[in-house]
Amino acid sequence: MKYSLQGVTKSYEKIEALRGIDLTIGDEVLGIIGYSGVGKTTLLKILAGLETPTAGILKYNDKQITAENMAFLRKNVTMIFQTPLFLRGDVFTNIAYGLRIRNTPEPIIKEQVEKVLDTVRLPGLAHRDTKDLSGGEQQRVALARALVLDPEVLLLDEPTSNLDPGNASIINDVLREESESRVIVIATHDLPQVSRLADRVLYLMNGVIIEEGAPEQVEAITRFTENIFPGISSHVDGVSTIKVEGIELKFTEPVEGRVSIHVRPQDIILSKDWIETSARNQFRGPIVGVEEKNGVVLVSVDVGTIFRAQITRKSFDEMRLFLGKEINISFKASSVILL
């Protein structure tokens, strides 16, 4: 066992970010899923030796970790953050940093940096200033900076959440290769990513593990995959708008830039005509799919992109819905969940 956690709790002043986590992590790729603010980052930081648990026992390689020997943990594991941050200087300086503080001889550093840049598919980029890197390149350099240290455990916090699909798929490929030689723990809301990469998935909610198992067993994954849309968000006059495949969704979180959002199928209202409603999002399109599961019906509506709405069997019958019928969907701006 790499890690063993018993009753690990972390509180910040009034907030309990993690509550009594019991967990063991072996030689595996572990995915952590859940909405933002449920404790994914806190859990990773504890595994990384960057935060001390308020209560509970954390063991690494059977050795109990305390505030005194956290440095030992940090020599063996490395974390990658959601937004990459760089030290002043070029790519080389940044990747070499960890090796230099380990007193690695310069010729070896040079060799290692070149090798790891190849690993992340950025050969020859060593002398580029980090300020001149694109978002995708930044995250790949951050990955290289961690991998060059050959850590026993690689911890990643939403590494691809702000990236375009091209860069995200490169990172996924690198992670798959690296999973051969080290333990990987990845927090993500990219469920296809976690399904492909992870051997085991934890579903975290309000600081507690709700579900745990292989990706195909975790119900959160199957439920979660509905209505997830990447897009570009802008925030004007207190309302955020995200453009998704030609339609504009309103939501409340004040964020700008590339984001992913999720609308729960049970939060979507179906109506035959336009309705006057306080819901800020209303779209019209044909029904392109109907699926019945455990007494509820999932109706797919193509309004430019496909939304899945969950209604009861009774509503479905009463509304006399059928494939191809034009219908309205509506949901509140506050039902749009930022991932």
Added chain:
Amino acid sequence: MGWQTIVAGLAEAFRLIISLDKTVLEITVRSLYTAILATLLASIVGLPLSIFITMKEFPGKRGLKFFFNSMVGIPTVTLGLFLYSLFSRSGPLGTLSLLYTVRGVSVGQAILILPIMVTFIVSAIESKDQELRDLVRTLGASEYETSIAVVREAYSGVSLALVSSFNRAFAELGIATMLGANISGITRVLTTAIALETSKGELGLSFALSFILLFVVLALNYFINWLQGGSS
């Protein structure tokens, strides 16, 4: 008195600088020396202290920060008077023989600028948030290496703190007067000379010295600006 005096002072300043007037040169060099020494002394204490304040949690941390914040604007004469009574022969620190010496003035100025230095450096380091600390720590940095990295990343704020401190020491009058007493050839610096020449009615020389003072401050700030531009 009018614009002519100022223009004449400017002309006199140029003349004195170009002719490398011995007295003016000596006063200017002494001013630079005391202020540089003061900045050095203050950094020996101020830099580690600032790092300690930002990196560690300890009781009284807020109080200490508040103390340094409020001492930023301490009147130089008040501090000068206070130190005068400490340094005077019969005072508690009289045996150090600091009174009426350049070293004494530097020590006084160092105490004067310490709060500016600490306040500026603390805020520069704090602006480099927790994320930077987490980054270098997860790459394996020890607490010591982390503090080095944070100071290096807060470089522009730290150098601004050092320059502001130097400027304050270089341009202050109260401590140089109280502890140095404006002894010609020994402790006379630009600011005390200006005060003396003005009281004697020698406005031309006063203006000349003032322009030299200004020139040094501007040149230094320009230099720092250029340094920062070149490195970032």
